[in-house]
Each structure stands twice: as structure tokens, then as C-alpha cells.
Amino acid sequence: MMAAASQALLAPLVLSVASLALMMQIAFRRHSYTSWVITCLTLVLSMVALVPMSKLVPLQVTPLLISDQYSLFFSLLILFATLITALLAKDYLQHRAGENEEFYLLLLLSSLGGLILVSATHLASFLLGLELLGVALYALIAYPERGHLPLEAAIKYLILSGAASGILLFGFALIYAALGTLSFVGIGQQLTQLELAADRQLLVLIGTSMVFTGIGFKLSLVPFHMWTPDVYHGAPSPVTGFLSTVSKGAIFAALMRLFIDAQLYHYQGLMIALSVIAIASMLAGNLLALQQSNLKRLLAYSSIAHLGYLIIALVVYGALRQPQMAVEAAGFYITAYIVTSLAAFALLSMLSSDVRDSVLGNDAEVDDIDHIRGLFWRQPILALMLTIAMLSLAGIPLTIGFIGKFYLFAVGIKGSLWWLLAALVIGSGIGIYYYLRVVFAMSMKPQDSDQVLVVPAKLTLAAKLVICILIFTMLYLGVLPQPLMEYLGTVTV
């Protein structure tokens, strides 16, 4: 039993052990290159560890965690995104002041939190994962020690995220008070028993609302989205990418498991509330993105809209005759969103990695739309990556984002969610404008009056690797999505 359990949790165990090892290394001898190598090796090793794990699925390990196809799939996504972040971070941190070793430690801890989240089957492990992910993120956001923007962002995120966690926890407590259980499945069983007393019903309702408020904050859904642009803007680019992909992806995966196991889709009121939140996110996110000239803020608002799209897969679950398709759609859309967002932030982080001699100043971030003007003519390969990413976010065919959107259309139509679909169409229509604006800026002829940017004359090996992986994934899964679709067909909650 013990052996099976540890095999089923091999990837999180590898991450935990490696975090300790990394801490020891930092304590004895600071050397950022060694830390980086350890981190990358660990992440690759954890991905490899998913193979023996997949032999045992599904296996419930203690009431807290489960290892199944669903958790494995999202673990892979999280590890992939973390690896890309680590690869980017090396170049990004290289020319910046300060000690860089702890950055990698925090990254490992944060992704460990993500792994726990996606395998959580119990509110306790849910909270554990959430906080591990979150607390490491506060420090990551504030990692550049100079400059007030990261600090401001970190404090904003810390306070608001703390408040959200508090609300979430209170919601858990109310649910526990009413039902006497904290496991997802247990909650589901209690809720489907009809003879629940009225006052308990009320407790559950309030509790669930609070849980969704807390999670809505972490996923930056309207109306809990206020923090997003500032935090995105302030955080260093690789961390913004990490926050946007790993944090949101893991939390959504956990939310989906909670939603399905606890059978929350039976609650009509909750479904309506979720639909309203989704529509508001799609419209507000896209509308607010229109006016942004800072790319990170633009991507922040765009991510609000994309999480809104994603909620469609959640709402539709109860309405489908074969609800498995909703999980499939969500899985594909998250994959598309993660890969595409990573590409966008990878570009920003590569451009920001060497700005020592530019007019922007030493520790500056390259994140304004003016900064990438004419990029097509200076760094075609980087421009190509961002172009594909923007087209994918806009949902143009031959990119992964189109297939993701196609999935959402398919499940939305199957579930007859016409209002959500209308918002999806309108939101996508608006979105084209600001995504194309980025492409247009890159295609403009460079002018002498533009701020001269020091684009790294030679991309490092790590950067080239990241570019190749991301472009390949975005296009391959956009042209030949069948393998992933088939695999996702087996991923059940």
C-alpha cells in the first residue's frame, strides 16, 4: 500500500525532495546556474515520473488526494508551464541585480502547490494546495528587489488574495457546519439527499457562494478582477506568465473537480450566477482590453475574458447528455490558453532580458506596445511567435486557440446556452481588434524616432528552445488536434 501510494504521488514527491535539495544547495553555496540546472532537471524528472504514476490510476491516496488521468493531465500542463518559466527566468534574471537562487526554489514550491491542487479531493488539501501556490507567488511577484512596481503588485496581491482565502475558508466552514464533511464526494452525497433541513440548505448556499467568490477572485473573474491588471503589470514577465497559466490553470482544474464531484451543477441559482459572471467577464475583459497600450495589462484583461469563456464548460456540464465532453472541452481550452499565454509572456520576458544599454534603464520591463513596433523587421522569429500567439488567442484557424474555441462552441450549442454563446461571439469579435493591434504594431516599419530597443542580438539556447517548443505546440495542436482529443476523451473526473 505504502509503495503504491508513493508511486501514485511520485511527481509531487520528486518536487518536494528537490525543493529541499535546492534549499540545501543555496545554504551551502550560492550559485544561480547550479540552482537553475537542478530546477530544470527536477521538472523534467517530475514529468517523467508521470509515466509510472499513470500505471496505477485511478488511486485514492488518503482521503485528501487522488491520482487519476485528470490529475495527471493537469500535472503535466503545470510542469510544462513551470519548465518554460524556469527556462525564461534564467535569461531574464541574468543581468538583473540581486540573488537569483531563491527564485527557482519559490517556483518549485509554487508548482508543487499546483500539483496538490489538481489532485485534491478534499477541501483541506484544496486549501493546502491553494496556499502553497499563492504564498510562493507573493514572493515571486516581489522578487525584483528594486523598483516599486513589483512591490506594489505583490502587496496588492497579498492583501486581496489573503482576503479571498479568508472568504474561501469561511465558506468551507459553513459547508462543514451544514454537512459535516469536507470531502468533495461526501458533499455531493449529502447535497443530493433531499431531506436537508431549510436552515442547513441556507448555510450550504451561503458557503458555496463564498467559495465561488474566493475562487472567482483567484481566477480573476468579473467582478473580482480589479487586481489583475496591476499585478500583471507589476510582476516580472516570467512570473506574470506563471501566474497567468499555472496558477489559473491549476485552480480551474481543482474548481472543476469540486464542481463535478460535489454535484454543484444541480444548483440552479449557482448556474445562473456563474453564467452572469461568465458573460460579464467575457464582455468586460474584452472591452477593457481595447484601450490598453501596455501589453501586460492587455493580456491581463484578455485573460479575464478567456477565463470567462472557460466557465462555459463548467456551466454546460449539467446540461449535457454526455457530460464528459465538457471536461474534454475544458481540458483542451486550458491547454490552448496555457500554451498561448506562455508564448506571449515568453516574448515579453525575452525582450526584457537584456535592456542594460537601452534608453529604458537597467531593470526596466519591455511591455509597452510601442516597444515592439517594427519587431517583424528586427527579430522575425520572435514576431512570428507573438503573431501566432495573438491569432491563437483571437481564435483564428490553424492555431490551437481555434480548436479550443470550436470545442466551446460545440458544447455550448449542445447544451443550448445561447446567451453565453452570444457573449462568446461578441467577445471574440471585440478581441480581434486588440490582438490585431499588437500584430499591426509589429508589422510597422521601424522609424528612427522610435525608442531604440536593445533586442538581444543573439537569442540564447534556452530562448531558442522555448520558441521552438511553443510555436510547434501552438501549430501542431491547431492542425492535428486528434491525438490530444483522443487522450482527453479518457480524462474523466
Add this chain to the structure above:
Amino acid sequence: MILPNLILVLLVGGALAWWSERFDSSWPRLVALLVVLADLSYLLSSLTTVPLENFALVPVAADPASWLMSYQLNWIPRFGIRFELAMDGLSLVLIVLTLVLGAIAIVSSWTEDNQRQGFFQANILWTLAGVVGVFLAMDLFLFFLFWEVMLVPMYLLIAIWGHEGKAHASMKFFIFTQFSGLLMLVAIVVLAILQQQASGIWSFSYFDLLNTSMDSTVAGWLMLGFFIAFVVKLPGFPFHTWLPDAHTQAPTAGSVILAGILLKTGAYGLIRFTVPLFPEAALEFAPIAMMLGVAGIIYGAVLAFGQSDFKRLVAYSSVSHMGFVLLGVFAWNALALQGAVMQMVAHGFSTAALFMIAGALQQRMHTRDMNQMGGLWQQMPRMGAVALFFVLASLGMPGLGNFVAEFLVLLGLFQVNPWMTVVAALGLITAAIYSLIMMQRAFYGKPDDSRRLTDFGSLEMTAMAVMIIALVWLGMYPQPVLDLVQPVIDSLAVEVPLVAERGVSVGAVQ
């Protein structure tokens, strides 16, 4: 394998043209021209392998052998999506038009001083590849894919090499077509899901979806989804506002492709998809669609008359001419449909030529404003003569292709709705007015002697000669094209009975 190769040659050729820029900046255009001509001769030579009697066969959905060529490959089995291409007479005519005009577009950019020739020519070839794909795709998912993908290189053509207002124009172009495309995507997916619920099997194939049963309200909505996407592209009134901007700002080659080919994809979609997929809903909607067509004819003509920008004038005249296509399709009888197809081809040539002249003028005079022109005939006699020819073609001079087209549409329409025919026929008069005004302002009058202008060279004259021969041929002896398209119309008539057939056959018109 012939059909996918047609597309592949253009795609690879685009990359090749881009790459060839390394050697010399004059190579890309040469490579691009050779690629298009190679593609065209490949198509024509492989047609010789098709037995002659097949050209008269009525294409039947169930029998691939009754099509001129077809190709099938499983692509995304999860949703029953196949890489399914097929060609009948209609697609053949339009693909030949696409490749000929593609070659002409490349020639039209020959002397333009465009920076980054390689990427420019690559985008032209990729647009052509997308358009050929649109004309061949028989799987609705694949069709939508080509429909969207051809936008991206076109967008880049306008956004990178366009004129002063390119940012606004390219954005407007993209948003209009993309937004209406999303409506079509929803309609496609709904249609596929209805079919899947009925038969239990996912499929996006045109042939499987043809006879999907649904109630009339749903059919009405779905039909609208397709209709809007195609009418935006056509463009029909009131969705035409992107067109004057896009045309005016695009580089010459872009305008030629946009007007000559891209607009035809909308008309093709109406004939191939909107009516056959939703026959009852479409016929119920026909009076409104025809009304939009008539409104487009008159409104486009009035606006064209008011322009002082040469390119804008031609652009609005396109709105007017495309109104005839809309009328022809929704009159839905053999004559009018033949007329609509003929209009697509003839308008392709005449407008492409006019845009090429406009581009040549802009390149020589650095303005499109007709107030600054005048007397150009004396300075550029060859261009003047050519311009006169195409202006006459575009205003519907008997003996040229456009006349045959508009006449057939009016003749067919008369059997369906005489009063609308009367109004639409006014379009022939208004066309004469704005076309001759344009000719007068730009080419007649006293020349400004201070400018030195070079006349059309031999390369440009060759391109013009091709189009002149095509239009004269279409006007004098349109029967081959009519014969090619007739089986397609017969097969459509199997799906959707033609309206008001009174025994007038196309043969009798000649």
C-alpha cells in the same frame, strides 16, 4: 491527389518566393509568377485526364465519380471532420479565374517599389491558396478554415504595404469578415450537431449535411448565419462599408485580388451553401435578399457617382455590380444563376483591370484624386484606350462579358419579380453615368503639361490583353462557360427546385 496539390503548390511556392529574396529582391515576383502559372498549367493539364463526357455529368452528392475530381482524407475523426475536396464546373471556372487573376496581380506589382518583396509575394500566394481552398472544400469545417485563413495574408497585405489609412482599413476588413465568420461557425456547428443527433454520427461533410431535417425557425436562423457571412464578403448592402476602405488602402495587387477573387468567395458561398443547405428558409428569405441586391445596385451606383477618389469609385461600383450577383442567386432559376456566375467572372476581370489602372495612376502621379487628373489620354494613350475598354465593359456594353451576365440576371429575375427587374435595370444606366464621368475626369480634357508620365509597358499591356480577350470572349461566345456551369445548376435544382421555370433554357438565349 491533384486537388490538394493545387493548394500545396501555392503554399510551398509562397515560402519559396520569400526565401528567394536572399538572392535578389527581383526574384520573389518572378518565382511567384512562375508558381501561379505552373499551378494553372498543372490544373489544365490534369483536366485532360478527365473524360470529356464528365464535363456534362450532373454532379451527385453520393457519387464522387460524377464530380470532375475529388479527394478525401480523414482528419479529425473525433468530430467526423474530413479533409474533403471536390471540383465541379462551378469551382473549376472560379479556380481558373483565381489563378489567372493571381498571375495578373503579381504582374501588377512588378514595377511597384514595395519593400520586402519576398514576404509580399508570399502573402499573395497564400491568399490565393486560401481562395482555391474555399472553392474546393466540401467539408464545412475545412471550408471555414480556408475562409478564415485566407484573411490573414490579405490582412497583412493591407496592413504592411497599404496606403496612408491602412491601420483603420485593414482592421475594419478583418473585423467585419471575422465577426460574420463567427456567426457562420455557430451555424455550421449547430447544423452538424442537429445532424449528429439525428444520425448519431458526427460529420461536417457538405453531402451529409445537405438533407438535415430541422424545423423552419432553426433553419431560418442558421440560414441567416451563413447569409450574413457571405453577404459581408460579397459585399451586399448594408454590410459593404469595409470594402471602399480596404480597396482604397490596399496595394494594387491587393486590390486586384480583393476585387477580382475574394469577393467571389461570398457569391460562391451563397450558391453552394446558403440556398442548398436551407432551401425553404432561403426561398422564404429571397424577397428580402433580392431587395438588398437592388438596394446595393442603386446605392453603390449613387455613391460611386459622388467619389473623387479613383479607387473608391471603382470600389463602390463593385458594390453595385455585386448586387446583380445577389439578385441572380436569390431569383434561383437557371437563367439568373448562370447570370450570377457569369457576373462573377466578368466582374472579376473588368474590376481587376480598373484597379490595376488605378494602381498604375497612383504609382505615376502619387494621387488617386481625379481632380488632379485630366487629359491623361494624351499623355498615356495606351492606358487611356485600355481604360476606355474596361469602363465600357463595366457599364455593360453589349458584346462584352458583363453585358451577358447582367442581361441573364435581369432575364431570369423578370420571371420571378418583374418590378424588381425594372429597378435593377436602372443599374445599367447609373453604371453608364458614373463610369463615363470617371473616364471624362481622368482621361479627357486638357492635360497638365508640367508632368511627365510613362505609358503602360509591354508587360502591363500583356496582362491587359489577357483580360480584354477574356471579356470579349465571354461577351461573344459565353457558351463554354455556360456549359460548364449548367450541370452544377442542374444538380442544385435536384436539391432545391428552381423557381419559376417556364421552359426557357439557356441554350435558347443565344
